[in-house]
Amino acid sequence: MDNNIEKDNSGKSSFSGARQKQHYNNSRGRGRQRSSHSKNRESPPEYRRQRKTSNQRITSWSYYHEGDVEIPEICVYSIDKRCMYEDTGCLRLHAKCTCQWQVIQDGKWFNFRNFHSEELENAFLDVTKDSVKITPLDPKLLGSSGRDMIKILGNGQWEADFENLTLKNLTSQSILTSKLFIRRLSTQSAAVSKSGKATKYEWYFCDSKKKWIKYGDVDSLGHNHLVPLITSDEIELNFSSDSSVQMMFNNSLYRYQLDFKTMKQKNLNTGKERSVRRRPVKKQSTKPNPRGKKENLPSTWDSMKDNDTMIKVSLDVSSQEYCDVMSQLLITVPAARVVSIMRIQNPFLWRPFQNKQAELAIKYDGYEKLNIQKLFHGTRHEFIDDICKKNFDWRLHGSSTGQAYGRGSYFSNSAAYSLKYAKQDSSGHCFLFLVEVIIGKVTRGIESMKRPPLNPATSELFDTTVDNVDSSKIFVKYDSQEYYPLYTIQVKC
Ligand SMILES: [Zn+2]
Structure with missing residues (x-):
């Protein structure tokens, strides 16, 4: 029940609050005219830290740890334009997505890390769900802002209850930290706002x-x-x-x-x-793709011409898809300055990857046992196109990471780690891939392995070799049908 969340907190509103509401009311539907204030795409301001000076009010961004705002809403202007109150302090939360989940402690609201906010939102979009367990925080994979959140959540298992808007600790014995209250901030309802970023x-x-x-x-x-x-x-x-x-x-x-x-x-x-x-309501892709539906390609893909074998599509910075990729990147590279994120649409790599999943799902008795993860791979600029067309092949694209855990293609769950292997191009940009990888059964790899060793428990080969079985950061794959390059991420080094 989120009926308390989006009510205007008018009791608290100062003169500037009234002024800002006026601005909202007067400028509905005129967003396009404000494009002269558009942000520099090369370094969106949300990825820069803001410093507070003397008594100046600061605008809260969703990527900050603290998320207290006078009006508990996402500012629609912050999503893809420049809000006129950004420098003087907007009363609403600024964000690149249309929603942000928060948790309260000692009377102050704090922003969930993006991946938690997404987990909560994805579950909340499903009306049949009244709760969801969120992924425990892994201190090793967190950037500085994530480490602030660990002071609130620790690394225990929490379950969100959407009826009571609470977060229950399933692992803690302590009464004090066993329950926290949460809320969901979003843009204004589409029933009262004409903004394209309003929430339906x-x-x-x-x-x-x-x-x-x-x-x-x-x-x-x-x-x-x-x-x-x-x-x-x-x-x-x-x-x-x-x-x-x-x-x-x-x-x-x-x-x-x-x-x-x-x-x-x-x-x-x-x-x-x-x-x-x-x-x-989950936002549908703005460009429906009938061909994609017919051929079982992802519904998020843009339509492709009949003779296209692969296209790359630049993601809109205000799209959920862009936020999803950013959230995974920012976990280990919180100061990343992203230039562009491109979606790779290659049906000739996508279909074999789907077939492989179906085959392994039969072998392992269910898709959930395949342990499919999104992992990073850093590479040189000159290999990008070849990888988008033909997938990763360490024999063709070399191995800047060495082959310490086997002779295969290397992926990591840490963008910071992968970035070390992305070579800067002449304009000072580095490239990462975000790749969907079937992990399956893993074992520790060694340099001489040309394929994964036999799993004595099943008498079949392991699927992946890793640096450390209990806490893997590096994953080595030997079968190109077991991974699919989803996105290229261009960052300023
Ligand atoms: Zn604003």
Whole structure:
């Protein structure tokens, strides 16, 4: 239930708060005209640390550890333009994504690291989910801002509860740190904002079969006559306009009351109560790709011409996909200055990779046992195109990392580690690949290995050799069908 989160915190608003709200109200839909303030793409300001001077208010960014803001919302202007209050202190949280999850401690809100915020958001997008376990923090993989978060979360296992907006520690015995409160900040609701970065929500009720049904749809029992004469969008408009009032509506038989505080729908004739949920809608790719659907290519891919064998697509800095890649990069390179991120669309590498996953999923009895991870690979600029077309091959692209753990292609879960092997080009840029890799079963590798050794437990070859079985940073792969280059990341060295 996030009905408290997006309410305007008007009680706290100062004169400048009123002024900023005015700015928002007056400039809805005029975002494009502000492009003269566009940020320099080479060094987006969110990746630079801001210093506080004398009494000046500073604008909070989602990548800072502290995330207290007077108006608990994401500033739509910060996402891909320049907010006019950035230098004097915007009352809203600045971010490159449309949402940010936070945790409160000692009365102050702190930003979850990007990967945690994403884990929470991905689960929250699914109306059937009422909780999610988030990945325990690994101190070895965290940058400086992540180390601040470890003071709050430690390295235990936490589970978020979306009904009560709490985070429960599943490993700690201590009462003091066993539960924390969380919240979700996002851009204004699309019901009241015309900004392209506004957040669209849908409303659901829980039917008698415990299925979540979107308002306006028929329940899972097919009770056409019980469909309320109100749509999800109408509820959202009411909620966004004033969440303190109860909403009344009816269908052909009954009259209902919807209480936004308790998130319950009550049938005023029978007294029957039902739980209600409001969840954001996942943004669809702006360019749907019918060919991609037909051939089972990723729905996020842009359409390709029939004679294209591989294309690279520059990601929009405001897209979720860009944020996802950034969040993984920033874990170990928090000061990374990213120039561009390109998506690699190569159906001739993608299909074999999918086939291999299907084959191994049968062998290991389920996809979840394949341990598919996104790993980095640093390389020289001149190999980029060849890798995008033909995949990694250490025999062709050399091995700047040495071959200490086997003769194969090397990948790492640490961007900082991979960056050491990315050679600077003439314009001072370095290149990393983010690669999807099937890890499968691992064993420690040695220099002479031309393939992984036999696993005595299964009498089959291991899938991957690593530097350290318990805490692997380096992964060596021997079969090119077991990895797919997802993105190239160009950074200023
Ligand atoms: Zn702003």
